[in-house]
Amino acid sequence: MQRITIPEILQDEWFKKGYKPPVFEEKDDTNLDDVEAVFKDSEEHHVMEKRKEEEQQPTTMNAFELISMSKGLNLENLFDAEQGFKRETRFTSKCPANEIIHKIEAAAKPLGFDVHKKNYKMRLESSKAGRKGNLNVATEIFQMAPSLHMVELRKAKGDTLEFHKFYKNLSTCLEDVVWKTEEDMKEVK
Amino acid sequence: MGCASSKRSKQLHGYEDPSVLAAETPFTVSEVESLEELYKKLSNSIIADGLIHKEEFHLALFKNRNQRNLFADRVFDLFDLKHNGVIDFGEFVRSLGIFHPNAPVADKIAFAFKLYDLRQTGFIEREELKEMVLALLHESELVLSEDIVEMIVDKTFSEADTKGDGKIDLEEWKAFVSKYPSLIKNMTLPYLKDISIAFPSFVVLPEIDDSDVSVSVNGD
Numbered sequence: 001m002q003r004i005t006i007p008e009i010l011q012d013e014w015f016k017k018g019y020k021p022p023v024f025e026e027k028d029d030t031n032l033d034d035v036e037a038v039f040k041d042s043e044e045h046h047v048m049e050k051r052k053e054e055e056q057q058p059t060t061m062n063a064f065e066l067i068s069m070s071k072g073l074n075l076e077n078l079f080d081a082e083q084g085f086k087r088e089t090r091f092t093s094k095c096p097a098n099e100i101i102h103k104i105e106a107a108a109k110p111l112g113f114d115v116h117k118k119n120y121k122m123r124l125e126s127s128k129a130g131r132k133g134n135l136n137v138a139t140e141i142f143q144m145a146p147s148l149h150m151v152e153l154r155k156a157k158g159d160t161l162e163f164h165k166f167y168k169n170l171s172t173c174l175e176d177v178v179w180k181t182e183e184d185m186k187e188v189k
Numbered sequence: 190m191g192c193a194s195s196k197r198s199k200q201l202h203g204y205e206d207p208s209v210l211a212a213e214t215p216f217t218v219s220e221v222e223s224l225e226e227l228y229k230k231l232s233n234s235i236i237a238d239g240l241i242h243k244e245e246f247h248l249a250l251f252k253n254r255n256q257r258n259l260f261a262d263r264v265f266d267l268f269d270l271k272h273n274g275v276i277d278f279g280e281f282v283r284s285l286g287i288f289h290p291n292a293p294v295a296d297k298i299a300f301a302f303k304l305y306d307l308r309q310t311g312f313i314e315r316e317e318l319k320e321m322v323l324a325l326l327h328e329s330e331l332v333l334s335e336d337i338v339e340m341i342v343d344k345t346f347s348e349a350d351t352k353g354d355g356k357i358d359l360e361e362w363k364a365f366v367s368k369y370p371s372l373i374k375n376m377t378l379p380y381l382k383d384i385s386i387a388f389p390s391f392v393v394l395p396e397i398d399d400s401d402v403s404v405s406v407n408g409d
Contacts, residue, residue, distance in 0.1 A: 077249065
């Protein structure tokens with residue numbers, strides 16, 4: 001009688017009972033419920049009924065969401081600038097929303113990312129494994145005014161430094177799309 | 190008692206025992222001790238009196254002591270619980286406690302409401318919302334036409350003001366936040382959970398009580 005092999009154990013019913021394959025533990029502090037809802041597709045996950053009528057256009061930016069971007073309301077700055085790289089970034093654009101989507105897609109694919117789109121939200125998944133698993137970026141476009149959009153990019157999974165590098169690469173390809181970057185926006189006179 | 194604690198109370202105004210502050214906030218005792226280090230740095234950056242003045246607050250947030258900002262003013266006022274124009278250590282820890290990842294969401298929602306209630310009327314009036322939007326646009330050097338600003342304010346306000354009385358009360362605010370949870374995203378500082386790593390307090394040794402030491406029997 002031979003000793004059972006690992007692959008055989010993994011197949012065994014006894015082993016499979018209550019088994020949860022290991023997952024990279026992500027201390028994911030960003031709230032991605034709304035983005036997840038779009039991609040999960042099941043009715044119970046649809047966050048709001050309202051979203052259905054707005055499917056034809058990007059979500060209009062909520063005034064309070066806009067306000068919450070103020071430097072005066074982001075207290076992490078109290079703890080020194082050397083805090084590491086941010087997990088999300090934004091830029092504004094005067095291009096139409098569809099154009100922004102196409103440009104991001106065109107820029108991300110050569111960088112080795114698979115692109116999933118739904119309405120005005122996107123998921124960019126790196127095909128190469130990084131330091132903390134595959135880098136996964138969620139993007140969303142908000143409409144501030146008919147000809148002004150805010151684009152948000154958030155790290156959903158993976159290494160923050162890699163996210164930072166990705167964004168730097170992406171922004172060089174998006175020069176004609178970006179109107180004001182976060183640095184421009186937060187520049188203090 | 191001893192000289193260690195009385196020396197500390199001279200340096201830190203509003204100094205309270207870390208275990209008291211730990212009991213009343215989501216911070217652990219060692220996290221409160223780490224906050225002491227940060228507080229010392231901030232409260233002596235311009236005026237070496239161990240109290241955080243508005244200028245020092247601006248310096249910390251904007252790296253510019255003269256920066257004027259509507260929102261920073263609101264945060265400062267809310268931290269200054271005694272309303273004496275300065276933030277002492279106790280006020281600092283208690284207010285930051287609300288930003289801890291483990292703090293109750295209800296506290297965060299209430300704090301945000303008070304922040305945005307500029308004139309402290311107990312309501313967020315439409316004019317206040319507009320004022321804040323304009324302040325943010327000014328800060329970001331984004332110029333939008335009057336019509337567009339009105340449109341942004343209108344859309345948000347009408348959605349939040351479900352009672353249609355021209356102002357948002359706490360109840361309406363709570364309902365609005367549960368619809369859009371990311372509105373209070375900046376009310377949580379994940380960094381606070383790792384603060385003992387960033388600001389280790391080597392100098393302070395926790396006093397070990399004999400009763401804290403447990404003796405194991407049977408080598409368990």
